[in-house]
Amino acid sequence: MIEHGPLLERLLAGEFVCAVSDDHAFRRLQDEDTREQIDTYLRPLNRRLATNAEGSVYFLAWRQLNDEARDQLSRQLGEVLHSLMPMLEWLQLMQEALGHDALVAPGDVLKPAELSARCEDNQSLREQLERLAGDSFFGSQSDQLDAQMKQVFKRLREHGYVLQPHADRQVYLVTGKVDYLVDLVRLIRDEENLPIEDEMPQAQENLL
Amino acid sequence: MSSRMPSTEARPAEDHADHQLEGRLASTGVERLALLGKHAEALMQGYSRDEVPLANLSERALNKLLAARIVWRPDEQGGVKLAPRVRELIAEMLADETRRQVNADVGETLELLRSLVQSYREAQSQGEYWRQEQQLLRLRQALDDLNGRFADAIDSLWQRLNSDFGFVSRLNDKIRENDRAQKQIVRLLDGLQLIDFDELIELVGSDGGLRKLLISQLQRQVSQHYTSLREVQSRLTELMARFRQQQSRSRLVSGMAAFLREHPNFVPGNYARRSEVPDLVNQATALNAAASPALDHQSDTRVITELLHELPRPQQPSRDATSAGPAAVETTGLVAARQQALKDDVERFYLAVIDQSAEAGISALDYLHQSDMTWGEEIWLFQVIAEYQSLPRSEQAAFRLQQSESRASQFNDLRLIHDVTLRLARSA
Secondary structure, three states: OHHHHHHHHHHHOOOOEEOOOOHHHHHHHOOHHHHHHHHHHHHHHOEEEEEOOOOOEEEEEEOOOOHHHHHHHHHHHHHHHHHHHHHHHHHHHHHHHHOOOOOOOOOOEEOHHHHHHHHHOOHHHHHHHHHHHHOOOOOOOOOOHHHHHHHHHHHHHHOOOEEOOOOOOOOEEEOOHHHHHHHHHHHHHHHOOOOOOOOOOHHHHHHO | OHHHOOOHHHHHHHHHHHHHHHHHHHHHHHHHHHHHHHOHHHHHHHHHOOOOOOOOOOHHHHHHHHHOOOEEOOOOOOOOEEOHHHHHHHHHHHOOOOOOOOOOOOHHHHHHHHHHHHHHHHHHHOOOHHHHHHHHHHHHHHHHHHHHHHHHHHHHHHHHHHOOOOOOOOHHHHHHHHHHHHHHHHHHHHHHHHOOHHHHHHHHOOOHHHHHHHHHHHHHHHHHHHHHHHHHHHHHHHHHHHHHHHHHHHHHHHHHHHHHHHOOOOOOOOHHHOOOOOHHHOOOOOOOOOOOOOOOOHHHHHHHHHHHHHOOOOOOOOOOHHHHHHHHHOOOHHHHHHHHHHHHHHHHHHHHHHHHOOOOOEEHHHHHHHOOOOOOHHHHHHHHHHHHHHOOHHHHOOEEEEEEEEEEEOOEEEEEEEEEEEEEHHHO
């Protein structure tokens, strides 16, 4: 168990462990025996190892859901929902600014300076950034584009959506927590029966 | 062939004619291949555009290109275009995946192989060694072509796969290209299926050379292509699933964002209160694995003592923080308002100094006494000095603050400030 010490500490601290944030630990977590060992260890702490649908991130869940745990989960859910819209807007902004037609994915490299430059040249991106940076989740007070972008990335790092490999360099890596967010969106869509399609309609595809 | 079945004595003459034909073909081929290099620029323009530009081509050069079937003219009025085979050749040379074509037509090659084998065996039975050699050469070439065609197609498929279909940028295009590549594989596999080794075994009979060429060698190659194609196929399917997943994620996020924009007051249910809490929502609170130095293990004591010695000494004795605490806490409401009023009054004093610009300056206490302000002298002086010190350096230079001060007593060098006089710096 001793070799899992640092990993356990990270998990207990509420971190999401993915292939980007800790490749070594992530590979170990893919082994069923290791997962069982960790689960046994976590039992007295009323916690267990959990993962998302595609198994790309690991985090800790409550083993037994008592009232206290439910209260905490309700509060946490509220916070996540509060951040949902600004996070979705951020995902869309990144997609547009990078000129991709797919969302940013774990392992993608993001450079705020480059992104700022692209927003500067494009009024619509500029406005999108302004809107989301000013949201209380990102909480930028500045009207400077660079400062807004910086604040947005600071908050994303605090929430574990990106990580900064070198403290003195403004280069970020997208983590697996983005997958978790997308899965959560899918969960809300399914639970609430929201009229949101994610598959390309077959008929339309045939036309292409 | 059978119509000009040669008699034994006519054979040398015919061999000679065949040699001559071969020679003519070679010289014309060299001449025409050279045309490709000579007009490379115009041809490349024809490759990337719709038509071959004729501006720099003479009538003679154009006719040569037409005769060599390097270019062709679809109709009399229209422009000159690159021949399809030349376009294919260039695409192949450049590994240009946007234009590279996969030729899966095996049926015709098999037809050719059959007739070559038959004519080879005829030549053999009649002892025409030169013709026999020629047929064997063409047979080898036909097989090499077939093999090369599959190798090229597989190479092209891998290139596309490894670049994630990088030659198109939009996800929809990638999905379509992937789909097209998968259909090509199906055609290629269908083509391989046409090769019937039982038929070939019968065709070659007991000829060892043919058997080696058409059975063992071809069989090895076919099975290699088969494996490669299956591998590419499964990788393409995987990649397609990834493309579709990316597309679905992107659509999901933009759909949800649009929905939330339309329904700003939308609140989903509280999944944490359900009897079955979805796994995704169940995220335990952070737990800090804290630890403190403990001395109950004899062996640890030495380590901790060493650590203690290694700690840097504090530079200054720490102050008792509690004594300074309350002042900051009480800076609320009324107190803050009084402070602001004092600050405003001091600012008015500074403005008065600027307005009067008296050479001697204005004494702060005189100003206080002349006005109807009720501030204590000490607090007033304190704020006037504080205001001066808090000015930006550039503005500070515009004023001179003179303190009238004295020693506290003969034996105490403490300076007591009785009054300050403020004047503008430029009048000095």
